[in-house]
Amino acid sequence: VEALRRLTGAAASAGLVLRGAFAPVVDDGVPEVRAGMPAGTLALLGFTGREGFPAFAASPEAHDGVAHPLDRWSRRIVEALAAESGGLALFPFAGPPWLPFQRWAMRAEDVRPSPLGLLIHPRWGLWHSYRGSIALAEPYTGPEPARAALGPCDTCARRPCLSACPVGAFTGEGYAVDTCATYLRSPEGADCMERGCLARRACPVSAEHAHGPGQAAFGMRAFLAART
Numbered sequence: 001v002e003a004l005r006r007l008t009g010a011a012a013s014a015g016l017v018l019r020g021a022f023a024p025v026v027d028d029g030v031p032e033v034r035a036g037m038p039a040g041t042l043a044l045l046g047f048t049g050r051e052g053f054p055a056f057a058a059s060p061e062a063h064d065g066v067a068h069p070l071d072r073w074s075r076r077i078v079e080a081l082a083a084e085s086g087g088l089a090l091f092p093f094a095g096p097p098w099l100p101f102q103r104w105a106m107r108a109e110d111v112r113p114s115p116l117g118l119l120i121h122p123r124w125g126l127w128h129s130y131r132g133s134i135a136l137a138e139p140y141t142g143p144e145p146a147r148a149a150l151g152p153c154d155t156c157a158r159r160p161c162l163s164a165c166p167v168g169a170f171t172g173e174g175y176a177v178d179t180c181a182t183y184l185r186s187p188e189g190a191d192c193m194e195r196g197c198l199a200r201r202a203c204p205v206s207a208e209h210a211h212g213p214g215q216a217a218f219g220m221r222a223f224l225a226a227r228t
């Protein structure tokens with residue numbers, strides 16, 4: 001717990017929030033910290049609302065013209081934090097195969113799947129993400145995350161997220177990625193490209209934490225670049 005407290009402070013000064021931590025079990029698929037040394041604690045780091053993105057936007061990676069700036073920034077920051085704490089840095093974007101970050105997130109804090117596939121958080125709504133995690137050998141002795149009986153989607157009768165996409169990319173069963181990407185490349189897709197996914201923006205939960213235009217446009221360009 002002391003290691004986590006130190007990690008929280010160091011992460012915050014670098015622009016990342018400690019999202020939560022838990023004691024991994026075998027089914028969580030957390031790699032060993034070092035050969036023969038299983039992880040006793042997994043700590044998740046990320047962005048909440050509009051926080052964190054300005055630290056990235058002011059970084060050298062954001063301006064050097066090289067591909068994948070946010071992933072490279074995350075790698076630099078999280079690897080430095082892992083080295084300081086004697087842990088192993090793990091990343092959501094290092095794959096395939098992907099590390100099961102959404103599963104880990106549900107272990108670490110009160111998030112659950114929304115109909116869009118993104119996890120929804122009671123305070124941050126759909127406006128949060130994970131930039132890395134650190135596996136530590138020390139056993140986790142902190143509390144289990146508090147969990148409300150119902151998540152925000154359980155009491156959302158109208159589900160406006162499912163009807164907001166102009167090309168119906170969300171069916172409630174899956175996300176038609178190619179339909180979305182084709183629309184984004186057309187002139188009509190400019191609103192999504194500049195201000196972010198309309199389906200995500202249609203969610204009334206924590207709308208005040210929605211990404212600003214810079215962060216929204218950055219995320220959409222990165223998404224489209226990953227599809228080409």
Ligand code: B12
Nearest residue numbers: 092098099100101102103113117118119129130175219223
């Ligand atoms: C591949 C991928 C994509 C693909 C495909 C996504 C898809 N919907 O099919 C593409 C490139 C299209 C994509 C797009 C986006 N993605 Co993406 N993506 C990933 C990635 C790298 C792997 C996901 C995966 O396949 N994991 C493999 C499975 C097995 O892992 P898992 O955690 O065990 O899976 C659990 C979850 O899937 C969860 N679950 C999720 N949805 C549902 C729904 C139901 C009904 C149930 C029961 C369970 C469930 O249960 C699973 C079992 O535990 C993750 C990062 C990561 N490593 O997880 C990000 C991630 C999921 N993406 C993320 C984001 C933000 C986006 C975008 C908004 C990015 C953007 N700026 O445009 C879009 C929106 C996509 C959308 N609406 O779903 C975030 C989500 C954060 C959050 N709040 O949950 C993640 C976690 C990355 C991050 N750095 O934080 N993504």
Ligand code: SF4
Nearest residue numbers: 114153156160161203
């Ligand atoms: S609009 Fe409703 S169902 Fe959709 S993500 Fe938001 S709370 Fe959940």
Ligand code: SF4
Nearest residue numbers: 165180192197198199
């Ligand atoms: S970005 Fe636009 S086209 Fe793609 S899923 Fe969201 S609303 Fe639909």
